[in-house]
Amino acid sequence: MVSRFRHAALVGKYQAHGMGPLLEDIAHLLSRKGLDVSIEARTALATGITEYPSLTVPELGRECDLVVVVGGDGTMLGIARELAPFHVPMIGVNQGRLGFITDVPISSLHEALCAIVAGDYEEEHRAVLEGQVLRNGNVILSATAMNDVVVRCSGIGMIELSVSVDEQFVTNFRADGLILASPTGSTAYSLSAGGPIVHPGIAGLVLVPIAPHTLSNRTIVLPDSGRISIEIVAGREMSANFDMQSIANLILQDQVIVRRSPNRVRFLHPRGWSYYATLRRKLHWNEGGVQVPGGF
Template identity: 65%
Template sequence: VVLGGDGTMLAIARQLAPFNIPLIGINQGRLGFITDIQHKDIATALPSILTGQYEEEQRAMLEGAVLRPLGGSSGSDELEVIYEGFAINEVVVSRGATASMVELRAEVDGQFVANYRADGLIVASPTGSTAYSLSAGGPIIHPGLGGWVVVPIASHTLSNRPIVVPDSGTITIEIVAARDASMNFDMQSLASLLPGDRVTVRRSAHRVRFLHPKGWNYYATLRRKLRWNEGVA
């Protein structure tokens, strides 16, 4: 049982996913997209779930790594893994503290997709498609679908649009040029990047198990949290 907001749930879920432990979220934050039991409903919802009356949902996770040329030379073909981590929402490659854009090259399974001059690039899971990715103009993806959404952040070229790719492959993002760049997982853990570094993102072997109250469904969550179908005040 996780008490807190979505950020707390993301942190705990990343730690417990390798152990296949189901999670129940009680919202004590603001939005509560994945912590869907409200504090006022604990007395009725929690006992029902603990006695087996629940809807179980499994969500895909992202696995990311930073590969750096040996010796720090961007011309080297030999790479070493300097950082690895898991994400439930998204892996983000972005500019750091400077105001300069980063230049990135993206591939999927070795096939060139696009070059980007932007503030960064988001690779989001279906779970993360309603988070940072949505704010950057990405689409909502149902969590039952097997795909990632790749979303540029404030791209210099207006034709660089979000694209949904299969989650069966590996996304590679090369840092072509940057004064300062970083990679983060669910906006919580961070790795510094250098030109020549490559970030790989693939589907993790682990999945997150969420237990929801009986009768829960994804579309009702979208309506409630995103305030769909509400009249104009």
């Protein structure tokens, strides 16, 4: 079959053992299918692959129409944030542990890639969060997140946060911190803090207090069309982080402003992919019970 893609880029988890030979194997496969192949520049440097051209992320976004990411969800999250403005579709090959968004297993890699590059795939879009940290009205940090934005106490103690949505006051949270998660992030830190699992097709954001000091402070699902403001009312040793990457130290009266980005991430999955089957596999549902078709 003739490929519907022209130019593929490969991105790999730099530290993973055996990453170089695996990426070369994928590159050879894609080349045999008629695609031009490039290696993301940091991946090329770390693996020593010189057989294929290397591209920076902006070059990759402008020149490539497919990206194959090999690693775990952390690897995918990192490159997805950078590539979201370019709307390039991505395939995630799981070499990590959980793999909620890197879903192609190594064992069926060749079969899945051949089908996808021939146009036989499922496509889904995921929301991205964008935000700023304001101090005295000035922006001290701008960042994006696919999973979550977390405001919390970095040491021992509690903080108090005032939350508003579209300039409408919601409440003050007294807790160890606060998580604002996208549907993608609902299976990450938010889940461990007691938040709900939100299907990625739902246009919502999850606001989850971390160890709230008032039992009535509960998780709330918000529409993702709003502007969420989190202001620091009380506390010390506080920080805001975006996907645990971009971090700002906070002081009293700082504001963290978050909204949904106009950019969305495009994922390509093998035909027959199911979000519910992913949850069953990764969260070990149905273990010891009746097996559901497609489950493990």
